[in-house]
Amino acid sequence: xxxxxxxxxxxxxxxxxxSLSPTLHxxxxxxxxxxxxxxxxxxxxEDQLAGFVAGLSDEWAGLSLTMPLKQTVIPLxxxxxxxxxxxxxxxxxxxxxxxxxxxxxxxxxxxHGLVAALREGLGPDRGVExxxxxGAGATASSTLAALAELGCTSPLxxxxxxxxxxxxxxxxxxxxxxxxxxxxxxxPRAMADADVVVSTLPPHAADPLAASVDGRVTGVLLxxxxxxxxxxLHARWVELGGTAVGGxxxxxxxxxxxxxxxxxxxxxxxxxxxxxxxxxxVS
Numbered sequence: 001x002x003x004x005x006x007x008x009x010x011x012x013x014x015x016x017x018x019s020l021s022p023t024l025h026x027x028x029x030x031x032x033x034x035x036x037x038x039x040x041x042x043x044x045x046e047d048q049l050a051g052f053v054a055g056l057s058d059e060w061a062g063l064s065l066t067m068p069l070k071q072t073v074i075p076l077x078x079x080x081x082x083x084x085x086x087x088x089x090x091x092x093x094x095x096x097x098x099x100x101x102x103x104x105x106x107x108x109x110x111x112h113g114l115v116a117a118l119r120e121g122l123g124p125d126r127g128v129e130x131x132x133x134x135g136a137g138a139t140a141s142s143t144l145a146a147l148a149e150l151g152c153t154s155p156l157x158x159x160x161x162x163x164x165x166x167x168x169x170x171x172x173x174x175x176x177x178x179x180x181x182x183x184x185x186x187x188p189r190a191m192a193d194a195d196v197v198v199s200t201l202p203p204h205a206a207d208p209l210a211a212s213v214d215g216r217v218t219g220v221l222l223x224x225x226x227x228x229x230x231x232x233l234h235a236r237w238v239e240l241g242g243t244a245v246g247g248x249x250x251x252x253x254x255x256x257x258x259x260x261x262x263x264x265x266x267x268x269x270x271x272x273x274x275x276x277x278x279x280x281x282v283s
Contacts, residue, residue, distance in 0.1 A: 004035070004036055005036055006036040006037070006038075006059055007034075007036065007037045007038075007059060007060070007061040008037075008038050008039075008040070008059050008060050008061065009025060009037070009038075009039045009040075009060070009061050009062045009063065009064070009262055010039060010040040010041060010042045010063060010064070011039075011040075011041050011042070011063070011064040011065070011066065012042050012044040012049070012052070012063055012064070012065050012066065012069055013041075013043070013044065013065070013066030013067075013069060014043055014044060014045045014046075015043060016041045016042065016043050016044075016066060017041060017043070019041055019066070020248075020251060020276065020279055020280075021039070021041070021064050021251075021255060022039050022040065022041055023275050023276065023279045024251070024252065024255040024256075024259075024272050024275060024276060025039035025064075025255065025258070025259060026038075026039050026275075027268075027271050027272050027274070027275035027276075028255075028256070028259040028263075028267055028268055028271065028272050029263075030271070031268035031271035031272075032259075032263065032265050032268060034263060034265075037061075037263070044069070046068055046069065046072045049069055049072050049073060049076070050076055053073070053076050053093075053104070056095060058095075058098040058099065058102070060095045061094070061095060061262045061263070062092065062093055062094050062095060062258065062261070062262035063092070063093040063095075064091060064092060064255075064258055065090065065091050065092070065093065066091075067137070067138055067139075068138075070089040070090055070091050070138050071088065071089060071090075071138065073090050073093060073106065074088075074090055074106060076104065077090065077093065077104045077105065077106040078103045078104045078105065079103060079104070079105045079106070080105075080106040081105065081106060081107045081108065083107070083108050083111060083145065084106050084107050084108035085174075086145070086171065086174040086175045087108050087110075087111065087138075087141045087142050087144075087145050087171055087175070088138070088141055088167065088170070088171045088174075089108055089110065089138040089141060089142060090106035090107065090108060091107075091108055091109060091110050091254065091258075092106070092107040092108065092109050092257075092258050092261060092262075093105065093106055093107075094106075094107060094261055094262060107261060108142060109254040109255075109257035109258050109261070110139065110142040110250070110254050111142045111145045111146050111149070112253060112254060112257040113249075113250040113251065113252070113253040113254025113255075113257065114142060114143055114146035114198070114222070114250055114254075115146045115149050115150065115253075116249070116250075116253035117222055117245050117247075117249035117250040117252075117253055118146065118150065118196060118198075118220060118222055118245065120245050120249055121220035121221075121222065121243045121244070121245040122150070122196070122220050126195075127150065127151040128147060128150040128151050128152040128195050128196045129151070129152060129195055130152070130156075130193060130194045130195045130196075130219075131147045131150075131152040131155040131156070131194055131195060131196045131197070131198070132155065132156045132157075132158060132187070132190050132191050132194040132196070132197045132198070133147070133155050133156070133157045133158070133179070133197075133198050133200065134158050134184065134187065134197070134198070134199040134200060134201050134206060134209075135157075135158075135159065135199065135200035135201045135205075136157060136159045136164065136165040136167070136168040137168075137200060138167075139200040139224055140157065140168055140200045141167070141168055141171040141172075143198045143200055144157075144168070144171065144172055144175060144177045144179060145175055145177075146198075147177075147196070147198075148175060148176070148177050150196070152195075152196070153176065153177050153178060154177070154178045154179065154180065155177070155179050155180070156179070156180050156182060156190055156194075157179040157180065157181050157182070158181075158182050158183065158184045158186055158187050158190060159181060159182075159183070159184060160183075160184050162181050162183070165181055169181075184209075187209050187212070187213075188209065188212040188213050188214065191209075191213060191217065191219070191221075192213065192214075192215055192217055194219045195219050195220070196219055196220050196221075196222070197219055197220070197221045197222070197237075198221075198222045198223075198224070199221070199222070199223040199224060199225070199233060200224050201225065202225065203225040203227055203228075203231070204225075204231075204232075205225075206223065206225070206231065206232070206233040207231070207232040207233070209233055210231075210232040210233040210235070210236040211232075211236070213233075213236055213237070213240065214240075215240065216240055216241045217237060217240045217241055217242035218241065218242060219242055219243075220242070220243045220244070220245065221233065221234065221237040221242055221243070221244045221245065222244075222245045222247070222249075222250065223244070223246070223247055224247040224250055225247050226246050226247035226248040226251070226280075227283075229246060229248065229280060230244070230246060231247075234246060248276060248280060251276070252269070252272060252273055252276055255267075255272065256269050256272060259272075
């Protein structure tokens, strides 16, 4: 792919001004010498998404999507990759071909990001037998797929409302995973015994749990929230002897996979990581 061919990509969401995706993708393009490539941020609501996608010109290479667009976009696509299909969430759209022959392909790089981030804490060889997931949204569905890849197909999922976990259970059924649902109140005891804990809760939603976790922990925590950094749960986990991986690591690795898919080049992880560190240092 020529560095001189102008191509566009962007992250879509509402609101999206806070996204770090432009920082990561632009750093990758610079390191790859793709000087004509650009990556922006577009404020797009669910109601606006169909019109936005229909208006994309041939210069567009791909899109990154935030919630709830990860699910809204699925009916607008020509093809959805199997992983994204079973998870029920598309965070990456690839625009392939031109004109009438153009195909919109949906993919999920969140699972890749979760596995790579957890591997930073687990190391290359350690498997996962006992896992706990906090929350039941789209990121939780991706987390079930990531945990299955790491060897755990019966994770404990702690939710505020079992009645609202239907989407997660349907996704789990499609991927052959058998989660056990329990109320979020069970979190302190369950987390202490886990090899891996993944919090998919929104920023600050896990803060009350941080104070309730007591005693020594030995597992790996990944809190997908990273603002503030570290989160209260992350800080408490480290204080009690556990290994914690910041949510920005998932963000880095899922963006790197997006870069590979959109550009056809291996992602320059080092350059992207350095740019992420600089951005977080001033945020």
